[in-house]
Amino acid sequence: xxxxxxxxxxxxxxxxxxxxxxxxxxxxxxxxxxxxxxxxxxxxxxxxxxxxxxxxxxxxxxxxxxxxxxxxxxxxxxxxxxxxxxxxxxxxxxxxxxxxxxxxxxxxxxxxxxxxxxxxxxxxxxxxxxxxxxxxxxxxxxxxxxxxxxxxxxxxxxxxxxxxxxxxxxxxxxxxxxxxxxxxxxxxxxxxxxxxxxxxxxxxxxxxxxxxxxxxxxxxxxxxxxxxxxxxxxxxxxxxxxxxxxxxxxxxxxxxxxxxxxxxxxxxxxxxxxxxxxxxxxxxxxxxxxxxxxxxxxx
Amino acid sequence: xxxxxxxxxxxxxxxxxxxxxxxxxxxxxxxxxxxxxxxxxxxxxxxxxxxxxxxxxxxxxxxxxxxxxxxxxxxxxxxxxxxxxxxxxxxxxxxxxxxxxxxxxxxxxxxxxxxxxxxxxxxxxxxxxxxxxxxxxxxxxxxxxxxxxxxxxxxxxxxxxxxxxxxxxxxxxxxxxxxxxxxxxxxxxxxxxxxxxxxxxxxxxxxxxxxxxxxxxxxxxxxxxxxxxxxxxxxxxxxxxxxxxxxxxxxxxxxxxxxxxxxxxxxxxxxxxxxxxxxxxxxxxxxxxxxxxxxxxxx
DNA sequence: AAAATGTTTTTTCCCGATAAAAGACATTAC
DNA sequence: GTAATGTCTTTTATCGGGAAAAAACATTTT
Numbered sequence: 288x289x290x291x292x293x294x295x296x297x298x299x300x301x302x303x304x305x306x307x308x309x310x311x312x313x314x315x316x317x318x319x320x321x322x323x324x325x326x327x328x329x330x331x332x333x334x335x336x337x338x339x340x341x342x343x344x345x346x347x348x349x350x351x352x353x354x355x356x357x358x359x360x361x362x363x364x365x366x367x368x369x370x371x372x373x374x375x376x377x378x379x380x381x382x383x384x385x386x387x388x389x390x391x392x393x394x395x396x397x398x399x400x401x402x403x404x405x406x407x408x409x410x411x412x413x414x415x416x417x418x419x420x421x422x423x424x425x426x427x428x429x430x431x432x433x434x435x436x437x438x439x440x441x442x443x444x445x446x447x448x449x450x451x452x453x454x455x456x457x458x459x460x461x462x463x464x465x466x467x468x469x470x471x472x473x474x475x476x477x478x479x480x481x482x483x484x485x486x487x488x489x490x491x492x493x494x495x496x497x498x499x500x501x502x503x504x505x506x507x508x509x510x511x512x513x514x515x516x517x518x519x520x521x522x523x524x525x526x527x528x529x530x531x532x533x534x535x536x537x538x539x540x541x542x543x544x545x546x547x548x549x550x551x552x553x554x555x556x557x558x559x560x561x562x563x564x565x566x567x568x569x570x571x572x573x574x575x576x577x578x579x580x581x582x583x584x585x586x
Numbered sequence: 587x588x589x590x591x592x593x594x595x596x597x598x599x600x601x602x603x604x605x606x607x608x609x610x611x612x613x614x615x616x617x618x619x620x621x622x623x624x625x626x627x628x629x630x631x632x633x634x635x636x637x638x639x640x641x642x643x644x645x646x647x648x649x650x651x652x653x654x655x656x657x658x659x660x661x662x663x664x665x666x667x668x669x670x671x672x673x674x675x676x677x678x679x680x681x682x683x684x685x686x687x688x689x690x691x692x693x694x695x696x697x698x699x700x701x702x703x704x705x706x707x708x709x710x711x712x713x714x715x716x717x718x719x720x721x722x723x724x725x726x727x728x729x730x731x732x733x734x735x736x737x738x739x740x741x742x743x744x745x746x747x748x749x750x751x752x753x754x755x756x757x758x759x760x761x762x763x764x765x766x767x768x769x770x771x772x773x774x775x776x777x778x779x780x781x782x783x784x785x786x787x788x789x790x791x792x793x794x795x796x797x798x799x800x801x802x803x804x805x806x807x808x809x810x811x812x813x814x815x816x817x818x819x820x821x822x823x824x825x826x827x828x829x830x831x832x833x834x835x836x837x838x839x840x841x842x843x844x845x846x847x848x849x850x851x852x853x854x855x856x857x858x859x860x861x862x863x864x865x866x867x868x869x870x871x872x873x874x875x876x877x878x879x880x881x882x883x884x885x
Numbered sequence: 886a887a888a889a890t891g892t893t894t895t896t897t898c899c900c901g902a903t904a905a906a907a908g909a910c911a912t913t914a915c
Numbered sequence: 916g917t918a919a920t921g922t923c924t925t926t927t928a929t930c931g932g933g934a935a936a937a938a939a940c941a942t943t944t945t
Contacts, residue, residue, distance in 0.1 A: 288903090289905080290904050290906085290928045290929050290930085291929085294905075294906065314918080314920085315920070316918085324906080324907085325907040325908070326920090327905085327907060328905085328907080330921095347914080347919065347920075369929075393896075404929055405896095405930090406929060407928080407930085413709055417812075426593055426937075427936085428896080428897085438808075445807065508743055508744065509731075510741070510744045517809075587900075588899050588900050588901090589898050590934095590935080591935060593936065614889075615888080615890095623937085624938070625937085625938085629890095630935095645890065646889065668898080668899075692926075694927080695926095702900085703899055704900085704901090704926095705898085705899060706898085708927085708928085725905090725906065725907075725928080726907065726908090727926080
């Protein structure tokens with residue numbers, strides 16, 4: 288077995304959800320762009336849907352015969368990319384204790400443990416190395432640098448530099464720029480979430496990322512935009528890991544975001560700078576407080 | 587053939603150079619650390635040196651029998667890493683015209699052209715992607731973003747941000763920090779090079795990198811330090827590519843460096859900021875002037 | 886007993902091969 | 916004649932295998 292068909296399975300599942308909405312499916316190329324896959328994959332999906340009696344398919348006509356049942360879906364875990372599987376396993380090991388800084392990382396062992404080939408693990412480690420948590424020894428093993436306090440400080444230092452600059456660039460954008468509409472929409476979503484904070488307070492993580500990515504995009508600098516991948520990755524796992532006072536933290540953050548958004552809309556650089564600094568400071572505090580090691584004694 | 591023995595060949599060549607200096611070689615572990623390879627490789631080297639009559643080897647005694655001749659050395663091209671070979675080929679293609687932005691990159695074609703396996707090319711592209719010149723389309727090809735004016739501007743924007751901050755951190759370092767000695771040494775090298783500029787003006791590239799890396803190291807931030815890899819890579823190929831007015835440019839740069847170094851030694855943040863800005867500005871000009879495309883009409 | 890050498894095991898690096906997925910070309914339908 | 920479908924080709928994603936290199940273990944030497 289050389290390659291799993293997770294692309295097909297994932298697209299198939301997403302296509303099933305489309306089935307409930309229409310009586311007839313669109314053309315193959317249209318479905319392809321809709322699902323983000325090639326026509327080859329679209330045709331595999333249609334073939335199976337015909338076989339399982341979901342649709343009647345003859346050339347251009349693709350009539351929906353019945354609504355999909357839960358059994359029609361492929362299991363969630365079969366739709367993941369290998370890269371996602373490896374990343375999850377790796378991060379679980381890294382965060383679930385026993386991951387001391389300086390520890391060696393063994394490609395072969397990782398591959399065997401996860402049940403994948405070494406090539407995939409190697410490629411993952413190379414991609415992952417840009418996050419600054421691991422380092423390669425030439426012709427030898429990888430070294431874990433660890434999710435330490437130093438790491439968090441270095442990360443936030445860059446983040447603050449980049450976000451302050453991006454926020455300043457944001458207010459300088461012309462009024463007809465589409466970012467203002469995006470900002471408006473995000474503000475509305477913040478208000479909605481603020482109302483439902485009691486029940487959906489974990490949905491904040493995703494909104495947070497979209498908000499900050501929008502601001503970073505104003506920098507029009509690929510290195511700044513790309514750097515947000517590092518932050519997003521860390522926060523993604525951080526949110527999963529550190530559930531302490533999650534609700535309060537998110538409530539505070541939503542409040543800070545709303546002030547920040549108001550400042551951006553005012554187009555007053557001073558206000559923006561202040562709001563941005565305030566939010567970044569509390570974000571840093573949140574991150575730092577979740578790192579057990581290195582809690583230096585306060586004199 | 588699954589793996590070339592370039593590590594062995596490169597270490598062998600370096601070991602040959604050691605031969606001229608001593609009558610007896612040190613112990614195997616010592617040689618290993620000296621050459622940066624494992625004992626396994628050291629023993630392969632010693633075995634061959636014995637076979638070719640360079641040394642007499644019996645357990646601890648490794649007596650040099652004769653000086654190495656040019657024929658003893660492995661050819662230079664056999665000592666390169668696969669990664670180096672691929673990078674060179676790739677950059678040659680990229681810089682030697684015909685590399686339009688938006689162009690597709692074909693792993694298989696690249697691999698065939700260079701004469702290596704696809705895995706190595708894939709790994710190279712993944713590593714290379716952090717330089718911001720290429721981008722991956724999920725489940726599909728890579729896209730060349732091109733060495734454009736926009737790229738150069740985005741790169742220098744970050745560079746300036748990082749270096750100004752690093753330089754500011756530099757002057758704040760305590761007087762007993764080893765960086766001051768390093769700086770002193772670099773200053774001396776600059777003076778030497780300034781004197782020999784007529785004959786060795788291309789040695790500047792290497793000195794330039796060491797100087798800026800020293801400054802960046804003062805940031806004590808892995809992201810800033812790592813970012814210099816991007817700059818170094820671009821400048822490396824830029825120096826090879828753009829030989830126009832090389833001597834004058836380097837002369838100017840050496841002068842700017844010396845002012846910059848003096849400012850650092852004065853520990854006066856204002857002076858440092860000014861010297862740093864001035865140098866970075868001319869570095870940016872040099873880089874921009876070498877990019878043909880986008881030479882906007884001057885009104 | 887500390888440090889070297891001798892020997893064996895493990896890991897990294899890289900290739901070729903193969904199924905999945907994308908893409909290109911040919912043909913048909915409207 | 917444009918846009919779809921049908922068919923064929925190319926490329927990507929991934930694995931297993933094997934040589935190079937590292938690392939671990941055992942034995943000898945000083």
